[in-house]
Amino acid sequence: MDTKRGMDVSRVPRGWTRSVRAVAGDRLAKWAACLPKIAELEPALQKLADHQLRKESLGLRYRARSGEPLDRLLVEAFALCREAGRRKLGMRHFDVQLLGGAAVHHRSIVEMQTGEGKTLTATLPMYLAAIEGKGAHLATVNDYLARRDAEWMKPLYEALGMTVGIIQGQQPQDDRRKAYACDVTYGTANEMGFDFLRDRLLLRTLSGGQQDLFGQMMGGAAGKSDEPVQRGLHFMLVDEADSILIDEARTPLIISALPGEDEQIAAEAYRWAAEVKTKFVEDEHFEYEHDERSIELSLAGRQLVRGLPKPAAMDRLPLSVIYEYVTRSIKVSREMFLNRQYVVRDGEIVIVDEFTGRLAEGRKWRAGIHQAVEAQEGVEITFATNQAARITVQDLFLRYERLGGMTGTASTSSRELRKIYTVHVEPVPTNRPPVRQQLPTLVFGDAEQKWQGVVEDALAQHAIGRPVLIGTRSIDKSEKLAGMLAERGGAVTILNAKHVEREAEIVAAAGEMGKITVATNMAGRGTDIRLGPGVLEVGGLHVICTELHEAQRIDRQLIGRCGRQGDPGTYRQFLALDDEILLGGYGPKKSERLKRRGAEATGPIKGLESVFRKAQQRVERRHFRDRKVMLYHEKERQKVQRQMGQDPYLDTPG
Ligand SMILES: Nc1ncnc2c1ncn2[C@@H]1O[C@H](COP(=O)(O)OP(=O)(O)OP(=O)(O)O)[C@@H](O)[C@H]1O
The missing domain is CATH 3.90.1440.10 (SecA, preprotein cross-linking domain)
Structure with missing residues (x-):
């Protein structure tokens, strides 16, 4: 085998070894040493019949349960996973994905560019953790993604003899218990947090007090299912780690009494x-x-x-x-x-x-x-x-024995992640060089001119047959813009929280020739827009951002819908001097001044982009401070309660 510094250079893209070292330093490069070993096992595994593959997996499971350390089983587990993916999903894990999987296993949050295949990458550390038999959890941001990813990856897990459970909102306790009993369980961070709290309430009920309270929580269903649904917090893979570990962490989960x-x-x-x-x-x-x-x-x-x-x-x-x-x-x-x-x-x-x-x-x-x-x-x-129980997302995840994560956009928050969760952020290089292109940003005097500019840009791209995805900051804005486009004769589809049932269908069509889709942030992570026939030739998907969000991460998520897996794609940012971000970043006086300056302008204004980015950075810093303060108060509260012999999750002050 043609190896150099422990890596199989015949299998990885040219310059990749260098890029791994340049991006991630020694940790990732060290894990890269397992790549040739995984590759070595591949030919033999490819020859196995399906039932033999499952048997191999069971053998591995046996070894893990007999106490062999997972680190020693990583190579074989990943090789099995790759083979199952190739067979059952038609996707053979790329080397960069194996590397990402290894990093997650080693308690890191991997940063993989949007569209690089985080869903498939997750199967590696999930499978490896699950063979120990204590359950592996994957938390994502919403029910839709949890279900979609679990169902999509299920054939791979099943080929390895693993069961897959899905947690959804409004699900009965018994179904939840079954889902947690599976080898791997997909759900949202919120639902997993609520399950943790309900279990804790139940355990207290069973050990004595507060029978009535738990009865209320469960809507009277407690009698039937008086066992906890979860079976311990062993391994957690947080998908969209920045969003869940940082954004959602601002509001604690609360179960309230009557x-x-x-x-x-x-x-x-x-x-x-x-x-x-x-x-x-x-x-x-x-x-x-x-x-x-x-x-x-x-x-x-x-x-x-x-x-x-x-x-x-x-x-x-x-x-x-x-x-x-x-x-x-x-x-x-x-x-x-x-x-x-x-x-x-x-x-x-x-x-x-x-x-x-x-x-x-x-x-x-x-x-x-x-x-x-x-x-x-x-x-x-x-x-x-009248709270009965509460927990913050930070607390929940810190209770897991092992935590790992994946994200498209963590580097802006890596310091925070390291401080709060003691996890490293590891950027993983792309499988193919990205060819996404940014078109010049346009700044307008006011919102009206900006919306006109957006309409013109969308129709111009539409005229050459390219699909266009336009991101807006709120439901009402998405509807307004769709109305304006419709007036100009553009056939528009809207994707916002009011159209969740049709989400899959809308996303599936969004990459077709000449399609215009107006969306809210819903078209962020997890929205895999595949290009229709002929779209590659006309330049791929064009993404229009109509405003800066309160965190740059969110802007990057939208941009990440184009130029996936090395496809061509472009994006353009539109801004206006009366955008919300300026008020949020600079306060009323300065934002008023900018607004007045905008009122005099006609057409795009040059040289003001950095004013917007600075405003965004100020908002980001403010949110960071808020979260730190909240975390501090939560910790202090818990400390005092523990000293008083109380349960900080259940004995919560109102
Ligand atoms: N190893 C692979 N072989 C072939 N196709 C792959 C492979 N890995 C991922 N893909 C394809 O890449 C696309 C993107 O995958 P996925 O949606 O998991 O990306 P992602 O990293 O989660 O992106 P985002 O952050 O934007 O949601 C999918 O269409 C998937 O089928």
């Missing part, structure tokens, strides 16, 4: 505040502090609160609390908008996840914000104040 009398009073107060908030005028009755995003009532404002008629139930509330109801309600009316931050579905507020564009089922805003939004929309007010 409302008591206090909640009835609170509900009245929320409704009352939502009604009267329009009577309060900025700078007269209250001040809005932009940086802190806080509202302070003035003397006149407090007088107004005292003078307004209130429902009798509110008599029992102290004035200071009533002031809070009012300020919260005003804050919500300024910051929370229907079809942006949330939708109303079947009389319920469902949060639209800002980072994935998807509905964040079961999640609630904290500190009364959720209830204030419910009052704003006139739907029934639900309560999370």
